[in-house]
Amino acid sequence: MNIIRSKPLRKVMQYTKPYQSRFNWVIIWAVLLSIFAATRPYIFKEIVDKYLNNAQDKSDFIFFVGLMAVILVAEVVMQFFFTYWANWLGQDIIKDIRDKLFHHIASFKMKYFDNEPVGKLVTRTVSDIESIASIFSQGLFMIVSDVLKMLITLVFMFYINWKISFIVVAIMPIILYATNIFQKKMKVAFNEVRNEVANLNTFVQERLTGMKIVQLFNREKIEAEKFEEINKRHNKAWLKNILYNSIFFPIADIISNITLGLVVYFGALFIINGDFSTTIGDLISFNMYIPMLYNPLRQIADKFNVMQMGIVAAERVFEIIETDSQIQDKGTLEANNFNGNIKLENVRFSYIQGEEVLKGINLEVKAGQTIAIVGSTGAGKSTIINLLNRFYEIDSGKITIEGEAIQNYKLSSLRKQIAVVLQDVFLFADTIYNNITLYNPEITQEQVESAAKKIGIHNFIMSLPNGYQYNVKERGVMLSSGQRQLIAFLRAYVSNPSILILDEATSSIDTHSEEMIQKATETITKDRTSIVIAHRLATIINADIIIVMDKGQIVEKGSHTELLQNENGYYRKLYDSQFSINVDN
Incomplete structure (x- = not known):
């Protein structure tokens, strides 16, 4: 979890201070969303065990069905508020960062612009800052929500049946290990992608600005070949990213399905051998809980990818914001209507x-x-x-x-x-x-x-x-x-x-x-x-x-x-x- 403790992320989080109330509400929506999501399988288990699997009085059946409907509606409402407020917060934060970045760039000495490509600065001000927004809209809060959902799911699972829960927990280190390797590989891949995006922007900006020279000297073919080379490196960087995704997600799916199979197998053995602490409702609820536990873990890896790209972008943006290349404006005199000496x-x-x-x-x-x-x-x-x-x-x-x-x-x-x-x-x-x-x-x-x-x-x-x-x-x-x-x-x-x-x-x-x-x-x-x-x-x-x-x-x-x-x-x-x-x- 080094990514959560990374210095660029801590700097980005400083910009949440003016929006602390909204930030807190996003966390509240995430907690409520996790609780409501984890409650559904438990209610479904109660319905199966009490009203579908025996001849008990079914007078409360309608109540439980209605409760299930209420929870589903509440979950949808919480999902709306959580998603909308997280994106709203992210957009306001990048607005503030972009304003600060542009004001900072506007005060640079000319010497800075002598040495830095314009395309690079455009990339930092536009696309890199958009990547920072994804930290909030698709990364950090989604990860917090998923972690909460996993923890609450585990609590429900152990409360329902601790024996079957141990089977699920025993498999988790494997996917955690795979996720850790995946993250390390993706960090390198994302750095390559951002570098090549900056190279593309710089090349295109310069050639479009100087298109008259390109055409005057019949350099269309030469410049097109140069562009193809840069575009090829960009393509190669993204293919490496795609390769890691293509390897990791099938492995995560296989592990999830194996866990589900083991739960059904051992749960059935417990029931056959007369273990009354295990019920059909337990197996059905676990069939719902395992995806709720493993899918967030699988998606967390994907969201960490988004976080990683956002943090890499933030690192590049803050590198410029922290660049000390301004003309020192320490003067105190107001220059009004010089004579011109x-x-x-x-x-x-x-x-x-x-x-x-x-x-x-x-x-x-x-x-x-x-x-x-x-x-x-x-x-x-x-x-x-x-x-x-x-x-x-x-x-x-x-x-x-x-x-x-x-x-x-x-x-x-x-x-x-x-x-x-x-x-x-x-x-x-x-x-x-x-x-x-x-x-x-x-x-x-x-x-x-x-x-x-x-x-x-x-x-x-x-x-x-x-x-x-x-x-x-x-x-x-x-x-x-x-x-x-x-x-x-x-x-x-x-x-x-x-x-x-x-x-x-x-x-x-x-x-x-x-x-x-x-x-x-x-x-x-x-x-x-x-x-x-x-x-x-x-x-x-x-x-x-x-x-x-x-x-x-x-x-x-x-x-x-x-x-x-x-x-x-x-x-x-x-x-x-x-x-x-x-x-x-």
């Missing part, structure tokens, strides 16, 4: 320990300035943005806004003052309006439309079917990359940030969209501190200061005009290269 002092950072991405960055941005950051891929440009938003924590150094270290601000209020427009815009499968407001009740339809008119994209949105209520589908596939970028600009603008960050927001769009975005950029950067990361130098010529980065360091700093004067400088070479390409085209 930002300073980085000797900031060092590495995604992988020992491999520095930023190597002592010193940078100061004054309120209202537009700062552009340029450099080759991997130079550390976007990393600065990630650190400013506290998606990652710096290794050393200091980042301050308005003279206060960003760690001193409450995390939610800090991020509320910073809006970011990324190169790869993510839109949810929802309306344009909801993708802009992100369900912020403080942003009204009028504000959204007014902001859209100011940055010049209202007409574009209204040209779509249903306008602001147009559903862009998953990841915004119904819009072009330029249109998605415009929606992202509007989303940033309506949030009214103190600091605006544009992370290569114009690197992969057409000329027409770029013109609209240039207008939008001028509008939303006006009178606020802005940081622009760009590959296209034409988009940052008017920046107050241009920062040039290379291999995690700032190698040049100045205005566009100042940087061009350095003929051997990094920026000059980059500018000449892009200008030459434009001329050639």
Whole structure:
């Protein structure tokens, strides 16, 4: 019974505390159900011995038959309440666990998501938690009910005829031993099944998300073969599970039938040899009691399977819940309406320990300035943005806004003052309006439309079917990359940030969209501190200061005009290269 004492189960049981009253009632229903079930064969024995097997007065016969009917009805009622309340409790518990799990995941550092497959997290949040519900609906309470039924059945059996009862009890260690072996094998099998389910989810999620790449590079057959291999391992894991079930349950049935045969044989010998303590009613009642004793024992093994799967799932879920990967939110200052003074002092950072991405960055941005950051891929440009938003924590150094270290601000209020427009815009499968407001009740339809008119994209949105209520589908596939970028600009603008960050927001769009975005950029950067990361130098010529980065360091700093004067400088070479390409085209 190690499964009952397992640590994951104890953790799950902690979530029953808010529902203690309901939990207690489920136990009460289980006890009553067991008593009523075990009483039926005893009443049947009394009817046989007193009214069908001799000529005694049958005046109470109707009473016993009526009592049998009442017990049957009561048993059905108890079964209903027991089943309904157990499932009700289980669903409320997994609701609480799923809420806690999602809230916990939502607070993880970006580094966690860099290392963990999305499919795995989806499995934990959806199917694994459903398996936890089965602990209550098909596992724990059912096992408690079955154990109670077995104990009460044994009491009745020994009360009726202790000699025959000893025959039944003598056989029980065999099935208990078989059940123990079965459980050990099933634990290994269930672990394999859950691993393969997670692998399947991860593979399918990634391939569906990247289906365009799969088809562009004619990888349909290759990916199908990979899927077949993973699916084959999943199938093999389940077949092992099925094999153990196929072996155990026939053995349990054989043992039960042998026990029944021995009871009939020895009971008949007792009656033939004149043992008046044994009656025909005893044998008939034992014929009913043995299935009531052995079937729960057999079913307990099956329910232990469900429990085992639920506990394995719980172990995986609590592994994530107990993962300490959150950004420490110990700030006490409320970030309200920054002026936008930002300073980085000797900031060092590495995604992988020992491999520095930023190597002592010193940078100061004054309120209202537009700062552009340029450099080759991997130079550390976007990393600065990630650190400013506290998606990652710096290794050393200091980042301050308005003279206060960003760690001193409450995390939610800090991020509320910073809006970011990324190169790869993510839109949810929802309306344009909801993708802009992100369900912020403080942003009204009028504000959204007014902001859209100011940055010049209202007409574009209204040209779509249903306008602001147009559903862009998953990841915004119904819009072009330029249109998605415009929606992202509007989303940033309506949030009214103190600091605006544009992370290569114009690197992969057409000329027409770029013109609209240039207008939008001028509008939303006006009178606020802005940081622009760009590959296209034409988009940052008017920046107050241009920062040039290379291999995690700032190698040049100045205005566009100042940087061009350095003929051997990094920026000059980059500018000449892009200008030459434009001329050639």
